[in-house]
Amino acid sequence: MKFRVERDVLAEAVTWVARGLPARPPVPVLAGVLLEASDEGTITLSAFDYEVSAKVTVVADVAESGTVLVLGRLLADISRNLPARPIDVSSEGNKLQLVCGSSRFSLLMMPSADYPSLPVAPNSSGVLQGDVFTQAVAQVAIAADKGDTLPILTGVRMEIEGDKITLLATDRYRLAMRELTWKPASADASHLALIPARTLSDTARALGASGSVEMALGGSAGGDGLIGFEAGQRRTTTRLLDGEYPKVTSIFPTSVDTESVIETSELVEAVKRVALVAERNTPVRLRFSEGQVTIEAGTGDDAQASEAVEAVLTGPEIEIAFNPQFLLDGLGAVGTAYSRLSFTQPSRPAVLTGQAEADGQPDESYRYVLMPVRFAS
Amino acid sequence: MSRRQFAAPTRSGDDIPDDTGCTILHVDMDAFYASASLIERPDLHGRPVIIGGGGNRSVVLSATYEARRFGVTSAMPMARARRLCPQAVVLEPDFPRYSQISDAIMATFHSVTDIVEPLSLDEAFLDVGGALRRLGPPTGIAQHLRDTIADEQSITCSVGVAPTKFVAKLASSLAKPDGMIVVPQAEMLGFLHQLPVGALWGVGDRTEEALVRLGLRTVADIAHTPVETLRRALGQASGSHLHDLAWGRDERTVVRQQREKSIGADETFAHDIDDPVAIHRELLRLSDRTAARVRAAGMMGRTVSIKVRFADFTTITRARTLRDPTDVSQEIYATARSLFDALGLQRARIRLVGVRMEGLVESEGAPIQGLLDEPDHGWREADRAVDQASARFGAGAVRPASLVHEVRNGGAGRNQRAERGPQGSRGPGPRAGRPPASGPA
Numbered sequence: 001m002k003f004r005v006e007r008d009v010l011a012e013a014v015t016w017v018a019r020g021l022p023a024r025p026p027v028p029v030l031a032g033v034l035l036e037a038s039d040e041g042t043i044t045l046s047a048f049d050y051e052v053s054a055k056v057t058v059v060a061d062v063a064e065s066g067t068v069l070v071l072g073r074l075l076a077d078i079s080r081n082l083p084a085r086p087i088d089v090s091s092e093g094n095k096l097q098l099v100c101g102s103s104r105f106s107l108l109m110m111p112s113a114d115y116p117s118l119p120v121a122p123n124s125s126g127v128l129q130g131d132v133f134t135q136a137v138a139q140v141a142i143a144a145d146k147g148d149t150l151p152i153l154t155g156v157r158m159e160i161e162g163d164k165i166t167l168l169a170t171d172r173y174r175l176a177m178r179e180l181t182w183k184p185a186s187a188d189a190s191h192l193a194l195i196p197a198r199t200l201s202d203t204a205r206a207l208g209a210s211g212s213v214e215m216a217l218g219g220s221a222g223g224d225g226l227i228g229f230e231a232g233q234r235r236t237t238t239r240l241l242d243g244e245y246p247k248v249t250s251i252f253p254t255s256v257d258t259e260s261v262i263e264t265s266e267l268v269e270a271v272k273r274v275a276l277v278a279e280r281n282t283p284v285r286l287r288f289s290e291g292q293v294t295i296e297a298g299t300g301d302d303a304q305a306s307e308a309v310e311a312v313l314t315g316p317e318i319e320i321a322f323n324p325q326f327l328l329d330g331l332g333a334v335g336t337a338y339s340r341l342s343f344t345q346p347s348r349p350a351v352l353t354g355q356a357e358a359d360g361q362p363d364e365s366y367r368y369v370l371m372p373v374r375f376a377s
Numbered sequence: 378m379s380r381r382q383f384a385a386p387t388r389s390g391d392d393i394p395d396d397t398g399c400t401i402l403h404v405d406m407d408a409f410y411a412s413a414s415l416i417e418r419p420d421l422h423g424r425p426v427i428i429g430g431g432g433n434r435s436v437v438l439s440a441t442y443e444a445r446r447f448g449v450t451s452a453m454p455m456a457r458a459r460r461l462c463p464q465a466v467v468l469e470p471d472f473p474r475y476s477q478i479s480d481a482i483m484a485t486f487h488s489v490t491d492i493v494e495p496l497s498l499d500e501a502f503l504d505v506g507g508a509l510r511r512l513g514p515p516t517g518i519a520q521h522l523r524d525t526i527a528d529e530q531s532i533t534c535s536v537g538v539a540p541t542k543f544v545a546k547l548a549s550s551l552a553k554p555d556g557m558i559v560v561p562q563a564e565m566l567g568f569l570h571q572l573p574v575g576a577l578w579g580v581g582d583r584t585e586e587a588l589v590r591l592g593l594r595t596v597a598d599i600a601h602t603p604v605e606t607l608r609r610a611l612g613q614a615s616g617s618h619l620h621d622l623a624w625g626r627d628e629r630t631v632v633r634q635q636r637e638k639s640i641g642a643d644e645t646f647a648h649d650i651d652d653p654v655a656i657h658r659e660l661l662r663l664s665d666r667t668a669a670r671v672r673a674a675g676m677m678g679r680t681v682s683i684k685v686r687f688a689d690f691t692t693i694t695r696a697r698t699l700r701d702p703t704d705v706s707q708e709i710y711a712t713a714r715s716l717f718d719a720l721g722l723q724r725a726r727i728r729l730v731g732v733r734m735e736g737l738v739e740s741e742g743a744p745i746q747g748l749l750d751e752p753d754h755g756w757r758e759a760d761r762a763v764d765q766a767s768a769r770f771g772a773g774a775v776r777p778a779s780l781v782h783e784v785r786n787g788g789a790g791r792n793q794r795a796e797r798g799p800q801g802s803r804g805p806g807p808r809a810g811r812p813p814a815s816g817p818a
Contacts, residue, residue, distance in 0.1 A: 172748045172749055173748065174749070246750065248750075281702070281744060282744050283744050283746075321744065347747065371748060372747060373744045374744070374747055375745070376742060377741075377742075
């Protein structure tokens, strides 16, 4: 195998493919990146750890086709640090040689015959708009569970009915739900998938920069239990989580007693400042009254802080306490100039939605339900 | 029942000791468990009695002075105690009775002063400095306490009266049994200096060896050694500390009710077990008991730890810190169980398991992050109901269904298991076990 490729092209490709490689793989070959040089003037890089596969094809000046397997993270580190010049890559014996300017690297090849075959490149089930996809995933993934108590909650639940996609995640303290539209290949598309939140976030960030993202589900993804994404020359598949996602429809409050509309950035700033004195696991307390919300934290012997922010109130006054980080996660995700908070009781979940104008209508396509903190008696 | 016994130094002259400034009292019940158990068994008075579990694997919790004369000490393996004193009567501990008496004793202390620092069920420091005008000199107060406890509880105690905690504690141990020693301020140094170095707080076998190597045998020797020499020999902190103590300098004050740092319970099985189901059940029982005690103390804990001791006495602990503090039995059990399961034991033979809650905080007003899907009445409320039922009908009135076959206090549960399996003979040699955590260590 012998080819010449631009530094930036190789670095970008190998970085993306190797990003999810395990540091300590169960089988040594799984730490590798497979390089395939084709006579058509392209090289294809792929990585697979039985959970996630990533594949990218880039243009290269191929002199001799061939396939090699080398350590992925090492190749990524090397290619990122080489000078910005063309890199000559060639296999000699059991070594892969990289020459760039006067730098020479020699990498030991791993037996590519032992490398597992990647899931079949999925056929598209439909097309998502790149930036919408990235935003929607970011909005929802914040609410996924980071722990390992309930593995099912580390996923984002994706429900597809025709051209409507509903993304949902919860760690039982808060729940985020986003509705978006896409262009399905068939109008009666109907799917339900549970995608590991971390992988989905990575994928959405990496692929969202493209104008459109192809998504493959069900049979199209090469069998059940897989979801595939493709944008430009990048393709990735992810194994879905298995199991029954808890019923969450009853979590959404059916009524609203108090509503308040606040400028998002002002509330974020104030909560961040006041939360400085909120010790671990202690909440910020929000007191909504006519014309303003007062944010307080700290009690008794500890440091205390308070700040008032202008707010429009509808309904009776209410005082409610939240974990500051959970509140900030939601406020950071609404992505609109104004935030609307809806309450029933201080002990019941609050709902956060965004709206563009102070006196406009809320954008119900994104909802963040947050369980308050109460005080033991 | 200190392993170190020292004779009380004789006082010069037989005038009444001047107790001016001796406002610290250390009150310690004499052989508390044994004395308390003998209330119900007056026939055993004057005979050697050992308190401890029935099995050969348990340890001595307490013994009457008649038994101690044979060399029986607390924390000694029961098997060894029986060999030393075969004629002794062995009684099972009666923890509910002990804590009942302890409560009464503590109440008596509080009737004298509110500055009471309990060290265990049967022992406390009192600062009576504020009670002198009302109740008279410290010696009188101490005698009043001794009389009251003897009258009301039918057990004797020993009291040390001194200007500092450290000397008061020394004095009470020298006064045992059923005595009182007053160490007047003027005689404190004389009193201290004639004691052997081992009498000082913080001097164990190792330190004592180091001191004896330096030719220091009495407290006076330490007092007259330059503090620099002591620091070189024993380290900065403990060198200065011993020098201070040798001159009677003890700055510590009596601190009201020390906050509990952790609450836990453990159980030594009557014979080693390897059945995961039985171990899970034991973890449930211990979690339940621990949670109830955490709630009774008005606390919540964030860290759940388990202790597992294997048949060969290797002991491991594993802990997990939860996101939020809890006092819910179910949460504690779920964590303890998953910690145990994570050990991945393949039917290893286990001698003891324990469950402990650490990182305790006051539960009053503590923030609780609610769960979106939590029912209005969940485990927390169920626990409250169980506590109320227990308060009215006795501990264990309501308990998890899988523990229903066990008789109260778990003691019979062990026996049932013991009946099912053979009473395996254990290897020879003394075994340093620990008493159940519900008793004092």
